[in-house]
Amino acid sequence: MVNPILQQLHAVAGLASGQTTERATATMAGGFAQELQRSLAKVSQAQEASYAKAQSFELGEPGVALSDVMIDMQKAGIAFQTALQVRNRLVSAYQEVASMPV
Numbered sequence: 001m002v003n004p005i006l007q008q009l010h011a012v013a014g015l016a017s018g019q020t021t022e023r024a025t026a027t028m029a030g031g032f033a034q035e036l037q038r039s040l041a042k043v044s045q046a047q048e049a050s051y052a053k054a055q056s057f058e059l060g061e062p063g064v065a066l067s068d069v070m071i072d073m074q075k076a077g078i079a080f081q082t083a084l085q086v087r088n089r090l091v092s093a094y095q096e097v098a099s100m101p102v
Contacts, residue, residue: 036086043079049074 050072057064 039086040083043076043083045072046076046079 050069053064053072054069057066082089
């Protein structure tokens with residue numbers, strides 16, 4: 001989730017310094033909202049995959065280790081917490097801008 005946001009920040013920095021690369025232009029074309037939507041979709045996929053692996057382990061399917069289930073669930077939890085913190089900061093920034101005098 002963080003990697004796409006870092007790519008977008010690097011693209012903005014490149015454009016600000018006058019460097020126009022094809023990658024920077026492609027990153028900026030999508031916009032923040034689209035990048036945020038992609039990130040949320042990845043968080044959702046990680047959660048669904050971890051739940052599916054946990055269910056496979058519970059059903060006793062061969063090849064599914066408890067350690068893999070726990071790692072996947074931790075990754076999904078961290079991704080969710082990161083998305084939640086991003087949302088909290090966006091709401092905070094919006095409230096700060098909204099409270100500014102015109």
